[in-house]
Amino acid sequence: MTVQPAAGGGIAQRPSASGLADVIDTILDKGLVIDAYVRVSLVGIELVTVDARIVVASVDTYLRFAQAVNRLDLAEQSKGLPEIMSDMKQGAVASKGKDVIQGVLESAADKLEDIVGRPGQEAEQPAPRRRRGED
């Protein structure tokens, strides 16, 4: 048992809900495998999780990118590139980077509260805590 970076494994197919996608990315093929420790008393229970897979570029991916490039053309025709570029710069001004990422952090915290406090679990944060501080 060591604490070190685990070798990357397959990545889950993403379902529609983005919160759930994050959960699946994180837990599906990661964490300690109980079989490595418990040999006799394992209970084989059927798992119905989505299949793990690695994202590999396929013809479908290529065709989708081509279509996006095609659509991008149309957008440029109707607006004109210089105009778009200046729009982009305006968007990039105002150092909102920090806000962006802080907003993200808050929503990550929201996500955890959602998870812990979802319907049927009225507790606000029933997290395990230390009995006696020993930090």
Add this chain to the structure above:
Amino acid sequence: MSTSEATGARQASGDEQGGTARTGTYVYGIVPSDVEVSDDARGVGGESAKVDVIRHGEIAALVSELSLDRPLGTPNDLVAHEGLLDATAAEVPVLPIRFGAVVTGPEAVVDELLAPHHDDFLSALRELEGKAQYVIKGRYVEQTVLREIMHEHPELADLREQIRNQPEEVTRDARISIGETVNQAISAKRDADTQAVIEAVTPICTLTSLRDPSHELDAVHLAVLIETDRQGDLEAALGKLAERWADRVALRLLGPLAPYDFTVAPSAGES
């Protein structure tokens, strides 16, 4: 489900001999033995899945009783598993066990999991003291990154003319050629931008672990282990990148999470 409430409400470990037909003990993770779980914590399996702590020496397992009547893996199951572990990781060190670990009963948790591996688990928990995992995800803004690529690959302009207003069937080769170039260009950008993120966060982190991309427009997918009181430093470092990449990469930081990407089991046969 409702019939198991009586057993779920009973005292934690000990007084029920597990291993009978219809229930098992679901194991979430390993924690220090001085951890307590509030009465209202629920795990995989809904209302009846009261989370208990089974202690042995200086370590303990977070568990709940599980009805074996149905397969595991609904969205609620997955979310309950990660939710409990992440809420734990925000407070104390925890070794997360992979989703779906079920043993016959509480005594098996002690006899086969905690007792034989006590010292290994304890030293890993000590290494993790005060630390937690965070995940950095970046996704390219498609319009922006495509414009970048169009500028960097002038040869795409001709191909784009060929497919414009033409049906897919008659321009398949040109489309595949465009797609291949775009995909290669994104891969190269992903490598460079991932490297930029790693360089920015490495001074703050104890360990980093690269994840495979989970989407073709992923700019970065990286797990990091940091001391939780350096979360502010991590946010600041990523904030700078987010500012530099505004409208180009949507950056997200998830955490604190249990150290899923940093716990490695010995290969079978060891220990």
